[in-house]
Amino acid sequence: MMNSSQPTIDYLIVGGGVIGLSFGINILESNPSTKVVIYEKELVSGFHASGRNSGVIHAGFYYSPDSLKAKFCRDGNIHLRDFCKKNDVPILESGKVVVCRDEVDLQRIDKLYSNGVANGVEIELLNQSKLANIEPAAKTFEKFIWSPNTAVTVPELVTKKLVNRFTQMGGVLKLGQKVNLLMKNNEVLTNIDSKIINAKTVINCAGAKAAELAHQIELAREYLCIPFLGSYKISKRTNSNPKRLIYPVPNPVNPFLGVHTTNTLDGYVKLGPNAFPVIGKEQYSLLSKIKFGELIEFVKAGLALRKGQNLQLIKLGLQEGKKLRTKTALKEISYLSESFETNKNWERYPSGIRAQIVNTKTGKFEMDYIVEKKANSIHLLNAVSPGWTSAHPFTQWAIENYKLF
Ligand SMILES: Cc1cc2nc3c(=O)[nH]c(=O)nc-3n(C[C@H](O)[C@H](O)[C@H](O)COP(=O)(O)OP(=O)(O)OC[C@H]3O[C@@H](n4cnc5c(N)ncnc54)[C@H](O)[C@@H]3O)c2cc1C
Numbered sequence: 397m398m399n400s401s402q403p404t405i406d407y408l409i410v411g412g413g414v415i416g417l418s419f420g421i422n423i424l425e426s427n428p429s430t431k432v433v434i435y436e437k438e439l440v441s442g443f444h445a446s447g448r449n450s451g452v453i454h455a456g457f458y459y460s461p462d463s464l465k466a467k468f469c470r471d472g473n474i475h476l477r478d479f480c481k482k483n484d485v486p487i488l489e490s491g492k493v494v495v496c497r498d499e500v501d502l503q504r505i506d507k508l509y510s511n512g513v514a515n516g517v518e519i520e521l522l523n524q525s526k527l528a529n530i531e532p533a534a535k536t537f538e539k540f541i542w543s544p545n546t547a548v549t550v551p552e553l554v555t556k557k558l559v560n561r562f563t564q565m566g567g568v569l570k571l572g573q574k575v576n577l578l579m580k581n582n583e584v585l586t587n588i589d590s591k592i593i594n595a596k597t598v599i600n601c602a603g604a605k606a607a608e609l610a611h612q613i614e615l616a617r618e619y620l621c622i623p624f625l626g627s628y629k630i631s632k633r634t635n636s637n638p639k640r641l642i643y644p645v646p647n648p649v650n651p652f653l654g655v656h657t658t659n660t661l662d663g664y665v666k667l668g669p670n671a672f673p674v675i676g677k678e679q680y681s682l683l684s685k686i687k688f689g690e691l692i693e694f695v696k697a698g699l700a701l702r703k704g705q706n707l708q709l710i711k712l713g714l715q716e717g718k719k720l721r722t723k724t725a726l727k728e729i730s731y732l733s734e735s736f737e738t739n740k741n742w743e744r745y746p747s748g749i750r751a752q753i754v755n756t757k758t759g760k761f762e763m764d765y766i767v768e769k770k771a772n773s774i775h776l777l778n779a780v781s782p783g784w785t786s787a788h789p790f791t792q793w794a795i796e797n798y799k800l801f
Pocket residue numbers: 410411412413414415416435436437438441442443444445446447448449450451452453454573574575576601602603604605606609626669747748749750779780781782783784785786
């Protein structure tokens with residue numbers, strides 16, 4: 397992958413979130429003498445999804461055994477827990493219970509359990525009578541899943557330590573620099589601040605903007621993005637609140653896991669995130685300005701879902717808007733646990749955006765990670781949850797699978 401005009405950068409990575417940083421670290425760990433530069437448009441790393449997530453190190457039982465998500469989540473869980481321990485990042489090894497609301501969930505929970513077993517995840521499917529021993533504050537209908545390896549940590553600290561690791565190995569992180577891509581003589585070049593910078597290999601890890609960037613070089617045109625705003629409520633933990641995470645059984649047509657409860661390491665309990673469709677990929681407030689191009693993309697993606705008879709997913713998402721209100725969020729969560737009635741002073745916590753890819757050919761949401769290649773570039777698309785847990789093995793696999801050395 398050579399450019400004609402002698403590139404001085406071996407690997408130019410777009411995006412300094414957890415995926416871009418892990419990619420850079422993995423390249424340098426295998427090949428310490430290469431020049432790797434990450435360009436990040438914000439003034440800090442982890443400003444978007446990598447710093448605005450639930451901080452849950454998932455175990456890997458939600459994903460169908462033939463998926464990339466399944467492949468990387470279990471190994472990512474082991475790697476990230478180990479990384480936190482070696483880098484003095486605090487971690488709450490609380491485990492998680494997944495509880496049923498009704499008969500419908502009861503049918504679905506068997507599938508989660510069999511996925512977990514097939515994916516090699518440590519998991520138990522237990523009768524309701526055992527729940528009090530594991531998490532007395534939770535409720536369930538007949539059965540529940542116990543996942544001892546699900547853990548929680550602090551996303552901002554993880555990003556900080558990844559940045560340290562990357563730069564200590566000689567990686568260069570350039571902040572506040574937005575990249576555009578262009579094609580010239582069958583090579584992908586980058587345009588940064590109106591300067592053309594070429595690299596032997598360009599790696600697109602731009603998160604919510606990754607598909608948009610791929611479109612700049614006429615790649616992955618069938619993939620459009622619908623951003624879903626996920627908001628949280630947070631309150632100081634009380635003694636009656638759960639010690640473990642409590643999740644619902646997800647609706648399989650919905651790409652998200654449902655509103656859940658997470659404990660933070662500094663003594664708070666978080667409810668959320670909901671999943672409300674918004675137009676802007678960085679529209680953290682419903683009142684923020686939106687870009688015309690994003691409005692067009694949103695409409696086209698919505699029409700594609702309609703064609704694929706999946707518009708009910710957007711309707712489902714719009715109903716989630718109600719859960720932005722504390723009262724409704726608490727009502728929604730009451731079938732997981734009634735213990736939150738004792739909490740006072742629920743406050744807002746920074747929202748995140750899940751940039752969910754719609755395939756306009758099938759009219760469906762893409763449920764797995766997508767990797768595309770064109771000339772000297774590769775593009776990691778749809779790196780939604782559990783992308784934070786999976787980042788290390790996912791990017792290592794991309795290096796090997798696309799023979800970047
Ligand atoms: C609400 C929410 C909850 C979640 N909970 C979990 C969880 O508990 N566990 C889990 O495993 N996963 C979770 N996820 C998913 C996880 O956060 C993501 O999979 C992961 O952070 C994706 O990392 P990324 O590096 O691809 O994206 P990002 O962190 O968004 O990084 C992409 C970066 O690219 C930069 N960029 C974009 N365009 C350009 C450009 N043109 N030039 C230069 N830079 C650019 C952006 O500024 C950004 O910093 C959650 C996500 C959300 C939103």
